[in-house]
Amino acid sequence: MTKSGFVSVIGRPNVGKSTLLNRILGEKISIISDKPQTTRDKIQLIYTDEDTQMIFLDTPGMQNPRNKLGEHMLSTSRGSVGEADVVLYLVDTSEFIGSREKDIIEFLQGIEVPIILVINKIDTIDRGKILELMDMYKDVENISEIVPISATGGEGVDELIEIIQKHLPEGPFFYPDDYITDKSERFIVGEIIREKALVNLKEEVPHGVSVLVESMKEKEDGSFDITATIYSEKDSHKGIIIGKQGTMIKKIRQEATKDIERFLDAKITLELWVKIEKNWRERESKVKYFGYK
Structure with a gap:
């Protein structure tokens, strides 16, 4: 019998x-990227092996909202928990439980599905500290299991997958076994461009950046004009964003082109424009216009 279910991934x-x-x-x-608010919307990512399908709900980091976009992001994160069969609650190797962490822990107290607390970034600390961190969280109510991992290096990730499998209900797969996301190619292309902007731009700029893919046309030879x-x-x-003599926009385009070609497994021609939409994060209509619904 196969197993399948939804796994909400939450954290700061x-x-x-x-x-x-x-x-x-x-x-x-x-x-x-290392910028807050990198993930702005819920993305379903689908992992399938021979007898299990996990639909992961990648959600924005949970923090107090400062504008309409922030309200959407918090609502998205909290709403994903209600859809889940299992919740992964990610923390890092901070040596104390801060106020944001306490807010999330309080929110999770009413959740009735298994909650797996995942301590990430263990590759950045001494081995002896791992047990101390696990001990720090062991008395948190409503936590089913605690799993230390390194997402970057892969340590503990296979064990985490096995633990998730254990908690999933029996049932048929929701998606064909070759699906990896519910999002369109156009959405992923826009996210790749936004990532390159986030990585390259100064600290004050990225929060107000959004990307719209205006057109994406496949040509007869299999390449794309975007x-x-x-x-x-x-x-x-x-x-x-444009940079002196266009140097920044050129860098963003070049880096995005490389990743988009890898994603699409095709050659592309990418044209980028820059426009101003003042205070769009404060306006609900514009938040929806940019696809955050």
Whole structure:
């Protein structure tokens, strides 16, 4: 009998949720950067082996919202828990339980499905500290198991998969076994471009950046012509995104082209534009316009 189910992945920003899921899938689908709010929407990532299918719900980092986009992100993260058969609660190797962590722990007290607490980034600490961290969390109520891992290096990830399998219900697969995400190619292409902007731009700029793929046309030879627009909130940011003599936008385009070609397994021509949409994160209509619904 096969097993299948939904696994909600929650935690503070930058604890390694998307890195872990890319590791499990063996393919980069969720974008990664060291900037908060890298993941803005729920993405279903699908892991299938011979007798198990796990539909992971990669969600935005849980933090107090400061605008309409932030409200959407928090609602998305909390809502995903209600859909789940298992919850993965990711923390890092911080040596104390901070206020954001306490808020998440309080939120999880009413959850009735198994909760697996995953301590990530153990490759950054001495081995002896791992048991201390596990001991710090052992008295948290409603936690079924504690699993230390390194999403970057892969340590403990196979054990985590086995533990998730143990908690999933029996049932048929939800998706064909060759599916890895519910998102369209167009969505992933836009996310790759946004990732390159996040990685390369100054600290104050990335939070106000969004990307719309305006067109994506496949040619007879299998290559793609792609046009996308990078939107920012402030006039002063437009020049930073373009860069002196176009150096920054060129760098973003080159790095995005490389990853998009790997993802599509095809050659592409990528054209990027930069436009201003002032204070779009504060306006619910614009948050929805950019696809955060």
